Amino acid sequence: MKKKQIALLLAAAMAVSSLVGCGQKEVTSTETKDAVESNVATETVVEPPLFNETGYPIVNEEITLKVLLGVSDAYNPIEIDEMPAIKRMEEETGINLEWEMVKKSDWATKFNLMLATEDYPDIILGHDMDVSIEEYGVAQKVLLPLDDLIDKYLPSYTERIALEDYDVAAPCVGSDGQQYSVGYLQAGGSKTSAMFAVNQEWLDALKLPMPTNKEQLLDTLRAFKTQDPNGNGQADEIPWSARTIVTGTTNSLSLTLSWFGMAFTPYNSAPWLFIDDNKEIQFIPTMENFRECVEWLHGVWEEGLIDAELFSQDGNTMTSKIKNGVVGFANASNPTSNWTYDIGAKFEVYIPEEGAEMEKLSEFAAPMAYLTVTNEYPEASMRLFEYMIDPEVQYTMYNGEEVNEAKTAGWKINDEGKYEAWSTADYVAPTLMNCLNVNTLYFAPPATQSKYYAEAPRNVWRNEKHAMLEEAGVLQDYSNDYLDLVTLTPEEAEMVALLKTDLNTTLGEYFTKFIKDGVTDAEWDAYVKIFDGMKVKEYVDIYQKGIDAMDLQ
């Protein structure tokens, strides 16, 4: 009997333990957004410490702000708290920062979990992360509108915007007209997302001129294939290396669509659309030019002039081949950056013939720094952002200290009074970065960038080539970046998100198939019919309406 009672007791204890997770929500140091909204009337409001409107420190009693920092996957740093620039920032501002670093590949999981459990940080930093202003600012009201705070506490930011003749921070504004983010922009003068480049050393070795149209390009590729331009006696040359992946990469073959008058862009939020010279939105996949392009590429494939691993290789494999000196023609956003300066400088930009419409870039800021509604110190946070975008501070946070410990690299102010990076010949980059690099808040629109900072040699090279493309008139008149500024209703956003996935999946398949196998009339008709059921007309109309409402420059 006693044993039976003990057994029943244990069973009851197990049942009770299952209720552990159902208890009252623990009150964390950061209150819920509902509690904040009603906070004003209660007696439990904690008066913020004494805040300084100007000068440093920003606060007279130390406060702690939780920062969720989204970083790129390749970023490998020392502890953020140990970074010299971060330590100085905390000392000078009086604000203690608790960093939670989340890599881009983990961002969706962590961010959505944070939202679902209402465990908000005070500050979110991340310019390449998915933080939709429409959804989290306008709709869910998780993000704090920043208009008044920017006007009052970010004078440098507003000054730099005013220096430009277009609204560089337009992407940071929601459909309700409020700014939900401080933007990130490192203007580099880039005019287009990718360039095609020919191996100039091979041209010189074979005494061939730079091709200026598609026919000459084919002849050049044939010569690369058969005449051993790298002079090693082996037939190891890959005349043209590329990839057929259609989204999110600047070494895709899909960029050749621009040679046929379609300004394809690999990155923006409205894939497979472009703005033509009449400010009309065109849907690329069903245009006759699209068929012309894939048929031409099919011919190139059949002749064996293009990489045999075209359909399967990743960006790293392709880059390795270029670095190994076996590739004659390829595309990238900036060869001297993507393939290292020494390798990239051996290539020369290919300027397509008249009729080409390469995508033109407009340099808009990407939303980067956000405050959440549970932030108890929004004024102090904004002054912190102002500190971070100081010309010297942001340059240091991006590039590292003025002089590193080994005295082999750093930055200096050159004869023109501009910040310039330097390194000795024996400089070896550390395994772990000691600065935030691309992940720091950095705001330098074109006028600011050219005023304070010397251009990196790789960007000088790239800008030279882009100027050649611009002079040749092969860039589109109106940038596709304006498509990113079209405000969508929640229903439209949902439709576009679903359509985007369908389009990229379908086109990834057909682009590859047409290049490999060619396309007959019947196949083309069947392919075009696929898009009838995909709400393409609505897709185009949404963006046409948005573009018509803008004053495109």
Next chain:
Amino acid sequence: MKTRKFKDMSSSNKVFYIFNAILWGLVLFVTIYPLYLVVISSISNPDLVATGQVTLYPKDISFIGYESVFQNKEIWIGYANSLFYTVVHIVLSVVITLLCAYAMSRKVFPGKKLINLYFVITMFISGGLIPSFLTIRNLGWYNTRWVLIFMGSCSVWNLMVARTYIQTTIPDELYEAAKLDGASHFQYFGKVVLPLSKTIMSVLSIYYGVGTWNDYFNGLVYIKDRNKLPLQTILREILAVISSRAGDAMLTEEMAQQSMEETMRIANSAKYCTIVIATVPIVLLYILLQKHFEKGVMIGSLKG
């Protein structure tokens, strides 16, 4: 039964034997080759690996991947963390599972059916990630090592296997005899059941050990401090470096610093090295417990 020699077999048996050998030889090759490729890639030049030139044997032997891995402090921290979590988790899980399995194997256990149903329901229906996260946070285990030690420490599947093992392998008569000698349940469990359960303990150790060692998701979701992350979460970040579009993305404009380029180049080789290093303890565990594992893996599957 005496094994017949090949030459004494009938023609149809010979054909079957040859076909069988070829088929399983192919299966063996398909299984072994990826592991072999990982090992030879880990000691080959990263550029040759990236261009797919390393296929049958290592080329241009280079240990740069291993150097990069051994220099990466986080890999060592992750390794130590994973070893700690795995060992502690195995001990804790085996104890909890066997205790529970013993209780569930008793014929006289009031409420057994209800408790059994309670357990089985959790096998099919889970609250999901958000309730789990809220539970862990409310327990105060968020960003602590406890979460990685306690989560999953009583798998219902393993519990059923252990319970069946005890029911089928340890006769009730032993309990009757022990009871006559005045033994309590705890004494019987400690002095009779446990010594006879080495096989199932090996099986549970491997199941729990492999599960914990390979787990990256719990580290990703519940741990914020990088010095508490398990090895697999860190390995996943290395793999994310490779698959990230840093080689061709717009961001490369800004990221083209020597350390980034070199990270990308070495990451291709480092991923193979990290896989080799991460797999060694599990392979050793299998080798150590192979004898018991072979015997025990099917034994709990029979319902007595």
